[in-house]
Amino acid sequence: MSDFVARRQLSFRSRRNSGRALALWTIFFILALAIAPPVKHYFTQRAQISALNSQLASDNKALEAARQELLLWQDPEYIKSQARERLHFVLPGERQYIVTENGTASNTDEGTKVANSLTDGQPWYSRLIASITEAG
Incomplete structure (x- = not known):
C-alpha cells in the first residue's frame, strides 16, 4: 500500500x-x-x-x-x-x-499617307480613333 x-x-x-x-x-x-x-x-x-x-x-x-x-x-x-x-x-x-534639319519633306509625306489612309466613308469617331492610332 x-x-x-x-x-x-x-x-x-x-x-x-x-x-x-x-x-x-x-x-x-x-x-x-x-x-x-x-x-x-x-x-x-x-x-x-x-x-x-x-x-x-x-x-x-x-x-x-x-x-x-x-x-x-x-x-x-x-x-x-x-x-x-x-x-x-x-x-x-x-x-x-x-x-534646321532637311527632313521636313519626309514629314509631310508621312502626313499625307496618314490622311490618305483615313477614308471619308467612315463615321467621325472611327476616323478620330484611326488618326490617334496612326499618330502615336
Missing part, C-alpha cells in the same frame, strides 16, 4: 508541476501579446525616421544646388549666355543663324 501512496504522491506532484508550467506559459503568452504592439510600433517609427532622414538629406542637397544656381543667376555674363542659348537673343549688330 505504501507503493500505491508513493505513486499517488508522485502523480500529484507531477500534476502540480504541470499546472505551474501551464500557468507560467500562460503568463509568458499574455506578456508576449501585451508587448507585441509596442514593439511593432517602435520598428515602424524607426523605419519612418530613417525614411525622413534620407528625404531630409536629399532635400538639403537640392537646396544647396538651388543656392548654387541662384549665385550663377546673379552674374550678368551668365544671364547673357542663358538669354542667347535659351531665348535666341542676339546683341545689336549681330546676326543669328538657326540650322
Whole structure:
C-alpha cells in the first residue's frame, strides 16, 4: 500500500508541476501579446525616421544646388549666355543663324499617307480613333 501512496504522491506532484508550467506559459503568452504592439510600433517609427532622414538629406542637397544656381543667376555674363542659348537673343549688330534639319519633306509625306489612309466613308469617331492610332 505504501507503493500505491508513493505513486499517488508522485502523480500529484507531477500534476502540480504541470499546472505551474501551464500557468507560467500562460503568463509568458499574455506578456508576449501585451508587448507585441509596442514593439511593432517602435520598428515602424524607426523605419519612418530613417525614411525622413534620407528625404531630409536629399532635400538639403537640392537646396544647396538651388543656392548654387541662384549665385550663377546673379552674374550678368551668365544671364547673357542663358538669354542667347535659351531665348535666341542676339546683341545689336549681330546676326543669328538657326540650322534646321532637311527632313521636313519626309514629314509631310508621312502626313499625307496618314490622311490618305483615313477614308471619308467612315463615321467621325472611327476616323478620330484611326488618326490617334496612326499618330502615336
